[in-house]
Amino acid sequence: MATRLETLCLNLQNALGERIRDLRTAAGEVTLEVAAEHYLETAKLLRDHPDLRFEQLIDLTGVDYSSWGDGAWTGLRFAAVCHLTSISKNWRLRLRVFATDDGFPVLPSVVGLWNSANWYEREAFDLYGILFEGHPDLRRILTDYGFVGHPFRKDFPISGHVEMRYDPEQKRVVYQPVTIEPRENTPRIIREDSYGDVGHG
Amino acid sequence: MGTSAMAEIRNYTINFGPQHPAAHGVLRLVLELDGEVIVRADPHIGLLHRATEKLAETRTWLQTLPYLDRLDYVSMMCNEHAYCLAVEKLLGVEVPLRAQYIRVMMDEVTRILNHLLNIGTHALDIGAMTMVLYTFREREDLMDVYEAVSGARLHAAYYRPGGVYRDLPDRMPQYVENKFKNAETVRRLNAARQGSLLDFLEDFTHRFPTYVDEYETLLTDNRIWKQRTVGVGVVSPERALALGFTGPMLRGSGVEWDLRRKQPYEVYDRMEFDVPVGVNGDCYDRYLVRIEEMRQANRIVRQCIDWLRKNPGPVITDNHKVAPPPRESMKANMEELIHHFKLFTEGMHVPPGEAYAAIEHPKGEFGVYAISDGGNKPYRIKLRSPGFPHLAATDELARGHMIADATAIIGTIDLVLGDTDR
Numbered sequence: 351m352a353t354r355l356e357t358l359c360l361n362l363q364n365a366l367g368e369r370i371r372d373l374r375t376a377a378g379e380v381t382l383e384v385a386a387e388h389y390l391e392t393a394k395l396l397r398d399h400p401d402l403r404f405e406q407l408i409d410l411t412g413v414d415y416s417s418w419g420d421g422a423w424t425g426l427r428f429a430a431v432c433h434l435t436s437i438s439k440n441w442r443l444r445l446r447v448f449a450t451d452d453g454f455p456v457l458p459s460v461v462g463l464w465n466s467a468n469w470y471e472r473e474a475f476d477l478y479g480i481l482f483e484g485h486p487d488l489r490r491i492l493t494d495y496g497f498v499g500h501p502f503r504k505d506f507p508i509s510g511h512v513e514m515r516y517d518p519e520q521k522r523v524v525y526q527p528v529t530i531e532p533r534e535n536t537p538r539i540i541r542e543d544s545y546g547d548v549g550h551g
Numbered sequence: 552m553g554t555s556a557m558a559e560i561r562n563y564t565i566n567f568g569p570q571h572p573a574a575h576g577v578l579r580l581v582l583e584l585d586g587e588v589i590v591r592a593d594p595h596i597g598l599l600h601r602a603t604e605k606l607a608e609t610r611t612w613l614q615t616l617p618y619l620d621r622l623d624y625v626s627m628m629c630n631e632h633a634y635c636l637a638v639e640k641l642l643g644v645e646v647p648l649r650a651q652y653i654r655v656m657m658d659e660v661t662r663i664l665n666h667l668l669n670i671g672t673h674a675l676d677i678g679a680m681t682m683v684l685y686t687f688r689e690r691e692d693l694m695d696v697y698e699a700v701s702g703a704r705l706h707a708a709y710y711r712p713g714g715v716y717r718d719l720p721d722r723m724p725q726y727v728e729n730k731f732k733n734a735e736t737v738r739r740l741n742a743a744r745q746g747s748l749l750d751f752l753e754d755f756t757h758r759f760p761t762y763v764d765e766y767e768t769l770l771t772d773n774r775i776w777k778q779r780t781v782g783v784g785v786v787s788p789e790r791a792l793a794l795g796f797t798g799p800m801l802r803g804s805g806v807e808w809d810l811r812r813k814q815p816y817e818v819y820d821r822m823e824f825d826v827p828v829g830v831n832g833d834c835y836d837r838y839l840v841r842i843e844e845m846r847q848a849n850r851i852v853r854q855c856i857d858w859l860r861k862n863p864g865p866v867i868t869d870n871h872k873v874a875p876p877p878r879e880s881m882k883a884n885m886e887e888l889i890h891h892f893k894l895f896t897e898g899m900h901v902p903p904g905e906a907y908a909a910i911e912h913p914k915g916e917f918g919v920y921a922i923s924d925g926g927n928k929p930y931r932i933k934l935r936s937p938g939f940p941h942l943a944a945t946d947e948l949a950r951g952h953m954i955a956d957a958t959a960i961i962g963t964i965d966l967v968l969g970d971t972d973r
Contacts, residue, residue, distance in 0.1 A: 377640050377906050405792045408909075409918060409935040419903070419924045433907055433920065433935070437792060437808055444907065466795025469943040492597035492972060501602065508609050536611055540926045541900050 355380055358441050361401040366392060381444040389447045390458045396434060396443070397463055404434035404443060407464035410471060412478030417504045420540055428455040428480055432467075449480060459485040477502035507532055562590055567957060569598050575672070575961060576968030580945070584954060592949040592957065594942055599972040607932040611898030612638055612712065615929065620706035622934060623970035626665040627697075628657045629912045631710040636816060636908035637919040638712040641901045644873050649864040650714035651817040656855035657700065657709070658910070659848040660752070663759070664693050665913035665965075666841045666848075673838070673962035674770060677779045677955075682769060689762055692755050699723055699748045712899070713874040714867030719859065721747045749856050756853045763845055770838070780834035784948040784960045787832060794947070795940035798915025799840045800964070804832035810911040822851050834963040841965075844913075873899050898927040912937055914965050938964065938971040 355375055362373060362382060369392050372383035384392045396404045410432045415423050426448040434443045449455030459482035460467045471482040472491040479500035482488060490497060499506055509532045517524040567580035574580065577598035583591040603622060607615040619630040632654055639646060646654075671686030694704045699720050701707035709716050723744035726737045743754045770776045786796065791804040801808055809826040811819040827843035829836030867874045871890040881887045901923040909918035915937025922931040941964045948960045 376904055377643075379905075379907060381905070407795060408797075408916060409907075409920065409933065411920065411933040413922065413931055418930060420926075422924075431920070431933075433918065437806065440813055442907070444905075464795070465793045466940045466943065469939060492600040494597070502605055508605060534609065536614075536896065536898065536927070538609075538926050538928050539897060539900075540924065 354441060358402075358443070361399075362443075365395055365399045365402055379442065379444060381446060383446045383448075386447055386450050386457055390460070390463075393432075393445070393460050393463050396445070402436065403438050404436045406435045406437060407432055407460065407466050407470070408435050408442075409433040410460075410467050410474065412474035412480050412502070414478055414502065414504045420538075426450065427452040428478060430457055430474060430480060432460070455480045456483055457481070458483050461485055476500070479503065565954075569595075572676075574968075575966045578942075578961070578966065578968055578971075580957065580961075582949075582954065582957065587954050589949045589952055589954060589957060592946045594945050596942065596968070596972050599968045601973070603973045604932050604934060607929050609928065611927050612901055612929060613894075613898055615932065616711065617706060617708040619934075620708060621969060622936065622973060623912070623914065623917075623938070623967050624705060625668050625967055626661045626913045627705060627707050628654075628661045628709060629665075629910060629917060631708070632658060633908050633910045633912070633917045633919045634921075635710045635712050636910065637906050637921040638901065640906040640908055641904055641921060641923055642712065642873060642899070643902075644713050644868050644870055646714050646817075646868065647865045648818070649718075649859065649862060650866040652855050652858050652862075653715050653719065653866060654710060655817050655819060655822065656752075656852055656859065657715075659851045659855070660693055660696055662848040662913045663845050663852075664690055664697075666845050667693075669913075669962075669965045670766065670770075670838065670841060673959075673965075674776070676958045676962045677776075679770065679773070679776060682766065685762070685765060685769070689759065692751075695723070695744075696748065696752055696755075699751075711867060711874060713870065714865070716867070718866045719748045723748060723751050749860060752852065753856050756849050756856070759849050760846065763842060763849075767842060771842070777835060779956075779959055780838060780963070782831075783834045783952060783956050784963055785831060785833045786944075786948065790947070791832065794944045796915070796944070797937055797940075798912065799837050799844065800915060800937075800941055802827065803829035803837035803840050805830055810909060810916060814909075816908075816910060822854055824848075824851050834959050837963050900925065900927055901929075909935070914938055914967070914970070915941065934973055936970040936973060938966055938968075942966060942971050 358380055359373060359375065369384055369388040371385055374381050396402050410430060413429045413431055414427060415429065416427045428449045429446050432445040434445060447457060449457050457480060459471055469491060471485050472489060474480050475482060475488050476490040476492055477500055493501060509528050509530055511528060512525045513528045514523055514525055563584045565582050565584060567582055568574035569577040569579040579595040581593040581595060582589055603618050606618060616631060616634060619634045620627040622630050667686040667690050671683035674682035697707055698704045701709035725744055726732060726740045728734055728737050743751055786804050788804045788806045791801050791806060805828050807826055807828050812826055824847040827840045829840050875891050875894055876887040881891045903923055903925040905922045907918055907920045909916050917937055918935035920933040921929055924930040945960060949957055
């Protein structure tokens with residue numbers, strides 16, 4: 351008797367076949383990775399295949415992998431990660447697809463398949479600069495009108511580039527370069543696996 | 552009247568918000584109108600964007616936790632819950648059973664708090680002034696519960712990865728006499744507060760069904776309320792799924808989907824409760840769903856109280872790489888002192904990997920997608936807030952309705968901009 355997750359993996363393998371680049375189960379979650387050119391047809395199969403039936407796109411987000419593991423990352427930089435839910439089958443799936451060009455990340459849009467992707471893709475475009483081809487209305491969503499840059503990229507400083515203040519001489523709000531220094535109280539550290547174990551060191 | 556005269560009529564665009572009492576925060580809604588009929592609604596969000604996800608990348612796993620309270624600032628503990636579940640999933644730590652019961656109980660208290668606010672302000676927005684006075688009366692009692700367990704009325708930071716911060720208190724804070732409250736008022740207010748927190752909460756659960764009946768007397772058969780909500784903002788089950796609706800917005804359309812039942816977390820599989828669903832998918836049905844959810848939440852709270860009375864025990868994991876050791880042993884034991892010091896300076900190390908944890912938040916599915924590269928800080932946190940796709944659907948919900956219905960639709964979405972903008 352296969353568990354539910356094994357059934358899901360088996361169904362995915364049967365339905366998608368060669369399109370699967372990576373399929374793994376960790377912490378009770380199934381992660382599927384496909385190439386950008388297979389993204390749209392995979393998404394359509396995931397939604398419509400009678401053994402899969404992922405009716406709902408719960409979440410779509412951009413990820414910038416460039417500083418993963420303090421420079422240990424060698425793959426592509428930008429990915430879009432979707433979380434799908436099937437109401438009728440009661441299972442979940444994570445779908446990851448990397449954009450092929452790090453300098454100009456472009457992915458097909460899934461708005462036509464799941465309408466909820468509309469704002470999620472706008473958000474990923476706003477924060478990471480991933481372009482979604484075929485999106486009906488790809489505007490910025492969370493940042494200010496006229497904002498420059500994509501703030502969630504790892505090379506964007508946490509304090510930003512500009513700050514806003516009221517200028518009493520010009521009698522209006524003006525933008526100027528930031529005057530604060532970014533401050534890090536707790537440094538980011540990655541320890542080796544056995545750190546802190548009994549007998550270590 | 553010829554066609555040339557008609558052609559001169561142009562659509563009118565108005566700005567709703569960002570400072571509008573019915574916008575529930577800072578929502579800017581650009582409405583394109585044909586007379587009084589909405590042709591297009593374009594919500595502009597982000598005015599409350601604080602980049603919580605980016606901030607989380609520069610803070611340790613524990614330091615991130617209080618930021619979660621500030622997302623949906625009317626259901627604080629539920630946000631923390633999803634975050635803790637995600638971190639626990641990555642770490643693989645077990646949460647003590649008593650902590651799980653406390654979490655479930657506080658989640659349901661939060662659900663009542665959230666729905667009380669929603670129903671009160673929704674009614675206020677569309678003309679029923681009295682509701683908010685009654686619902687805020689009950690919210691006050693539950694805010695006291697929040698304060699008693701965590702020390703804060705709003706931003707609790709009570710759930711921690713591995714359990715909850717401390718056990719439930721044995722006594723409730725008391726009112727004291729002052730120039731605004733005389734001895735008689737103080738005696739009345741303190742009557743239910745003589746015992747422990749559980750006594751106070753149990754007393755509340757006995758009183759609460761009557762209060763819900765009162766709300767229903769005011770609204771459920773109210774002619775004006777029905778005129779404003781029945782048939783407004785109708786969503787079919789198919790559209791609700793495609794638009795990414797969850798929670799009462801999805802159940803109002805008749806889809807029986809509740810994570811507490813379908814994918815139970817903590818001890819929800821031991822709880823007895825019903826999942827209400829609507830029929831027509833309009834604002835009125837969603838109101839009825841929320842009313843019934845409050846009654847069911849009350850039932851769950853009562854079951855948790857019974858269990859918590861009988862079963863004392865630890866409330867946080869004894870894995871001191873994740874949770875701090877007790878104060879006494881820290882003072883007496885070198886090893887515990889080191890654990891304490893390392894935990895609060897460097898923070899815990901979460902093994903590399905990714906996890907998505909979702910809970911049935913009062914507004915829908917609240918999910919936390921955490922990616923760790925093995926560091927003491929998250930590599931990436933994505934917060935899936937339920938209000939985001941709901942607000943994205945405003946255009947579809949409002950199209951063809953009168954401009955006055957815009958407030959009814961915003962009210963029914965149960966919008967909190969802190970949650971939508973993150």
